[in-house]
Amino acid sequence: MALTLLVDADEPALGWGPSGRWGTRDHWFTERYCFYTVGPVALTSDRPHHEQCAPRPNQRLGLYARPVGRWLDRKRLMYAARRARDLPRHALIAALLGRRRAEFPDASFYLPLDYPTSSCNSPRWGHGRPNHPFIEPLLAAHVDTYRDVLALLPQYGQDLAAIDRAPRPDSEPYWDNGFWATSGLDAAAIYCLLRSRQPRRYLELGSGQSTKFAARAKRDGGLDTKIISIDPEPREDIDAICDLTLRRPVESAPLSYFEQLEPGDVVFLDGSHRLFMNNDVSTFYLDVLPRLVPGVLVGVHDIYLPEDYGPETVNRYYTEAYMLAAMLLAGPDRIRPVLASHWVCLRPDLSKLLDETWASIGLGGISAYGSAFWFEPNLQAPGPSRESGRPVETA
Numbered sequence: 001m002a003l004t005l006l007v008d009a010d011e012p013a014l015g016w017g018p019s020g021r022w023g024t025r026d027h028w029f030t031e032r033y034c035f036y037t038v039g040p041v042a043l044t045s046d047r048p049h050h051e052q053c054a055p056r057p058n059q060r061l062g063l064y065a066r067p068v069g070r071w072l073d074r075k076r077l078m079y080a081a082r083r084a085r086d087l088p089r090h091a092l093i094a095a096l097l098g099r100r101r102a103e104f105p106d107a108s109f110y111l112p113l114d115y116p117t118s119s120c121n122s123p124r125w126g127h128g129r130p131n132h133p134f135i136e137p138l139l140a141a142h143v144d145t146y147r148d149v150l151a152l153l154p155q156y157g158q159d160l161a162a163i164d165r166a167p168r169p170d171s172e173p174y175w176d177n178g179f180w181a182t183s184g185l186d187a188a189a190i191y192c193l194l195r196s197r198q199p200r201r202y203l204e205l206g207s208g209q210s211t212k213f214a215a216r217a218k219r220d221g222g223l224d225t226k227i228i229s230i231d232p233e234p235r236e237d238i239d240a241i242c243d244l245t246l247r248r249p250v251e252s253a254p255l256s257y258f259e260q261l262e263p264g265d266v267v268f269l270d271g272s273h274r275l276f277m278n279n280d281v282s283t284f285y286l287d288v289l290p291r292l293v294p295g296v297l298v299g300v301h302d303i304y305l306p307e308d309y310g311p312e313t314v315n316r317y318y319t320e321a322y323m324l325a326a327m328l329l330a331g332p333d334r335i336r337p338v339l340a341s342h343w344v345c346l347r348p349d350l351s352k353l354l355d356e357t358w359a360s361i362g363l364g365g366i367s368a369y370g371s372a373f374w375f376e377p378n379l380q381a382p383g384p385s386r387e388s389g390r391p392v393e394t395a
């Protein structure tokens with residue numbers, strides 16, 4: 001198979017891909033670019049791939065010299081070193097298994113598709129169009145519960161305001177962090193819900209800044225909460241503030257971790273956001289949720305219901321929310337919303353209440369927006385009892 005050099009308008013040469021194929025690549029874990037290979041070079045863009053059936057006359061194409069400073073970014077070097085270290089092992093495993101997965105040492109994964117992901121790849125609900133007509137009333141039915149959660153903010157307001165704004169080099173949380181700078185409400189919700197519920201366990205799937213806020217809540221509240229992190233590569237160095245770490249993907253974690261949870265415990269998922277075979281999302285919604293006893297509080301990040309994912313995320317191909325939406329629609333009594341943060345921010349009366357509360361506790365200037373969806377699942381499926389079933393551990 002001929003290989004083609006991938007060229008991106010905003011990056012130097014990115015890697016190699018099979019010629020004449022569609023694909024996508026992850027850009028530094030946050031952006032997803034699409035490419036179409038043409039002869040010896042591949043065009044990439046942040047446009048949805050179906051819009052890019054052929055190179056356009058105005059296509060920006062060419063190598064771009066990035067300032068050296070950005071290449072020497074500590075995190076970039078750290079990931080590069082980690083990937084380089086893992087490469088021989090991956091190559092050996094791939095050779096042994098005869099797998100032809102397109103995996104590259106810089107964490108790029110190419111996904112050739114035989115059909116476009118969508119004929120238009122634009123939000124279907126909300127963002128200028130009507131919200132989902134059946135999910136909105138389901139969320140609206142729990143407004144009083146959302147108000148109760150927002151009422152926790154002033155209760156812990158002094159402690160929230162005591163959290164530093166400026167970046168810190170240690171494992172203390174801070175508001176102006178790169179990833180959650182626009183999600184102040186989500187950080188505050190983790191903090192307040194842990195303080196008020198005082199769970200025995202906080203089980204986090206996908207760790208980083210969120211873990212720091214959880215650990216701060218534990219310390220400020222003198223809680224006995226055990227912080228458990230399941231994530232092969234947390235975004236921050238948070239091992240020291242966890243009581244237990246499982247540095248492997250959710251899909252290979254023993255399900256006994258979830259079966260042990262008790263009413264009052266808290267689970268927070270902020271992982272890949274994409275539903276695929278045997279990944280964190282399919283495992284969580286189909287294997288974890290039905291095993292949770294009633295009374296466990298669950299939070300999932302980046303949920304915009306009753307809107308679709310926003311136009312700014314179309315190239316990330318997030319799909320997790322559709323799974324949650326289907327569950328809500330199939331049995332509203334099975335998923336009891338506790339805080340639909342994005343919807344709270346959409347609704348004028350609640351967002352006004354939030355803004356006023358936020359300012360009154362001295363958090364002005366920090367984003368009061370949130371997109372975490374908190375709920376109590378009641379999905380325990382009939383069938384083999386939880387105790388009798390052996391935990392399924394996948395390789």
Ligand SMILES: C[S@@+](CC[C@H](N)C(=O)[O-])C[C@H]1O[C@@H](n2cnc3c(N)ncnc32)[C@H](O)[C@@H]1O
Nearest residue numbers: 206207208209210231233235249250270271280
């Ligand atoms: C969006 S980041 C969120 C991190 C964290 N919640 C924070 O506040 O910074 C996603 C995290 O999910 C992790 N992740 C991706 N796939 C995963 C999987 N299958 N199992 C567990 N964690 C996964 C990544 O390693 C990454 O640390």
